[in-house]
Amino acid sequence: MWRKAASVGGLTLLSRAFGFVRDVMMAALLGAGPLADAFMVAFRLPNHFRAIFAEGAFNAAFVPRYARALTRDGEGAAKAFGEDVLSITLLAQAVLLVAALIFAPLVVAALAPGFADDPPQLALTAELTRITFPYLLLISAMTLVAGVLNAHDRFAAAASASILLNICMIAALMAAGWFPTVAHALAWGVLVSGFAQLALVWWDMRRSGVSLGLRLPRLTANVKNFLTGFGPAVLGSAGVQIAMFADTILASFLPSGSVSYLYYADRLYQLPLAVVGIAVGTVLLPELARRLASDDLAGARDRLNRALEGALLMTLPFVALFAAAPGPVVAALFGRGAFDAAAVAGAAAALQAYAFGLPAVVALRCVTPAFHASGDTATPVKALAVATIANVALKFLLIGSFLHAGLAFATSVGAWINLALLVVLLRRRDGFSPDRRFWINIASVTIATAASVAAILWSLESAHAARGLIPAFPDLAPAAMIGVAGVLAYAAFAAAGYVIARRLRG
Structure with a gap:
């Protein structure tokens, strides 16, 4: 398990290295003003929906069921299941894309209502959103193919795909002179990266001897079972995104630059989460699914214990650094060009608040798969609903005194509440025994x-x-x-x- 996790984590770390170069260039060229805020919202919109409908929710419902079909029914049945789900996914995403392109100003106004008082800002953000939103359809298809590869114990291509996002955005920044603004260049870079990421995982899938074709959607028994699990998983992912939507909505009413402060702090906070938490969770899910399918409950508990130990061992040094010295970290990485001292101080305050919740967020990436591996996508949703209510309520309480840092701290508290609830529930069903x-x-x-x-x-x-x-x-x-x-x-x-x-x- 750790060899696979190291492979995923190493490639994710490489992606983050490119992402660091991208963010340094963005900070220097965009800074943390109105233009940066417009791009951040346009970039977040497809990524919010990606996090809801793809990635966590999709993997939670699809990977265990595909792995079970592969183990029990053979490659033919797994292939048919994958093709049915792919067809349904593309159809649903196409409908969502058309709606987003038509109603982009309304979508932006709903996500960042503070921009409504500034028509040029709203118009620019809507324009950028129309460029970035098709990325969602491409990345949803990529996520499905990546799930198929993970079920076949192939992790490298899927983990490498995000590198292409950063490379495309870096190339766009280097060619920014050819676009109306730097923000326009970045938006087109995001869209191009969607094609590149899908092409990479599709090529690796064909190279591995696995193939998926397009067919008319069919509601087979396997697909109905997938949708039964996907619904609660979507609600669970939506709970996380509701809190993030709340951050963007509330930050749009704060002084200019607040959306960007949260973005740059989140980029640093996401580094250990991606390199450690997501890498371990990605490998742990099919591992636990196979053990539970073989009725090896003791082995599943042992894997979970070891995964939590290792994940926290690698995460806590980041927690110490972000909590004790956020200012020097942000200044060293982003403090140049248009990213002035005020921007450094703003991002540092958010990073310190995020650090409090980082251990809980990484641990959640280990604990949640223990439910999903058994086909239970509903229980994590219930725990997350409670945590989200507390999170959003706390945001409203803290924003007046602590501005954007209060939003980040509320996120951290919500993560700890979510983790505590899941651990208690998992121990009750004997799925976790430290x-x-x-x-x-x-x-x-x-x-x-x-x-x-x-x-x-x-x-x-x-x-x-x-x-x-x-x-x-x-x-x-x-x-x-x-x-x-x-x-x-x-x-x-x-x-x-x-x-x-x-x-x-x-």
Whole structure:
């Protein structure tokens, strides 16, 4: 499992490296003003719907059922099931696309009502949305093909696909002079990347000997079973997106740049989530589905324990850095060009608030597949509904005093509520049973995280004195010093904890 997760995580890390280059270029050319806010909303719209109808919801309903059909009924039955679902997906996405193209101004006004008082801003955002929205149809088809590949234990192409998004957007930024604005260039880059990502996974599917064709949609027994699971999964994904919609809606009423502050903080927050949480969750879902299909409940529990340990071990150093030194991190990565000191401070405040919930968000990527692998997509929806209500209510309470940082902190609290509910429910059905090794390892990494925070805080003053050591990148040396201090402290205490844990287990 860890070899596969490392493969997915490594490719995701490569994608994030390209994404970092993209975001640095975007920050320098767009900054955090009205033009940037318009693109962020146009970029978020198809991605909000992608997160609802594709990715999490789709994988939760499709991958276990495809894997079960492949294991029990053979490749022919799995292929027929995949083709039926593909046809239904494309038809539904085509209808949604036509509606979005026609009603783009209304959609934008609903997502960012603060823009309604600024007609040029609203018109620009709607124009950019019409360019980016077809990306949703392409990426939905890509997600289905990626799910098929994952069920066949092929993860590389699907994990590499997001690299093409970043490459296309970087190329668009380099060619921005040919477009009306930088935002227009980025919007076209997003659309082109959708074709490139779909082509990559389709090529890998054909190369693996698997094929899918287009046919008229059929409501077979397998498809009905998929739709039964897909409905609750969509509601679950929608719950997450409702909270994100609330962020965009409320941020559109805040001072200019607030939408962008949340975007750049989210980009850093998403790094450990993508490299660790999504990678582990992607591999864990088919692994648990196969074990449960073979009635190996003990093996499934063990895989979940080990997945949680490993995911938290790799995530907590980021938590320490983002919580203790968000300013130096944001300044080093984005603080140049149009991204001024005010933008750095705004994004840093959001990043620090997000850091509180990062362990819970990554753990959710491990716990939720334990429900989906057994075909239960309804229980996570119920837990998420409670968490979303608390999240959105807290946003309204905190936005007045803490502005965009209050929105980010509410997201973190909602993640912890969601995780707590799912853990309690999973333990009741005996799907999660932390063993002695689990508790020893969690205690070890918690102590290591505290040591890392202390080392980072201790190094802040001396690191600040190093500002300007590299003239071209004045904030890079302080951030590097702080990061090295935190990592060394974490590694030392984690290694010591590992040795102690082995002796205690022995």
